[in-house]
Amino acid sequence: MIVAGIGCRRGCTADEIVALVRRAMEEAGAAHCRLTALAAPSFKRDEPGLRAAADILALPLFHVGDDRLTAVQADCPTRSASALAATGQASIAEAAALAAAGPGGRLVLARIKSAAATCALAERRPR
Numbered sequence: 001m002i003v004a005g006i007g008c009r010r011g012c013t014a015d016e017i018v019a020l021v022r023r024a025m026e027e028a029g030a031a032h033c034r035l036t037a038l039a040a041p042s043f044k045r046d047e048p049g050l051r052a053a054a055d056i057l058a059l060p061l062f063h064v065g066d067d068r069l070t071a072v073q074a075d076c077p078t079r080s081a082s083a084l085a086a087t088g089q090a091s092i093a094e095a096a097a098l099a100a101a102g103p104g105g106r107l108v109l110a111r112i113k114s115a116a117a118t119c120a121l122a123e124r125r126p127r
Helices: 014-027 048-057 066-075 081-087 093-101
Strands: 002-008 035-041 061-064 106-113 117-123
Touching: 002 014, 002 048, 002 093, 014 035, 014 048, 014 106, 014 117, 035 048, 035 093, 048 061, 061 093, 066 093, 093 106, 093 117
Parallel strands: 002 035, 035 061
Antiparallel strands: 002 117, 106 117
């Protein structure tokens, strides 16, 4: 079970996010795995492209709070100075994926990016 963590610029389109998620699944060799959810930071709650991407992919969209993003920063291999300056978090997509995957979750694909979005994949352990 895979969670796709998403970071994006304001106004990023659903089509761009969907294409990036599909590319991430392919790059991870996880095309045969079940994508169970999208996760994004709660400060992107009002971003229409995220909601529309979740609708297109027929997946739930989890919004991850700053405290949960902060809690997993040390587990994120990719750091972005621009993300840190803009949000206070050095990793957005990886942190969102790991936080949504829950305890014992692990990255299966570090952050990849498109023009206006980032995506990372984390594996959620069955409970």
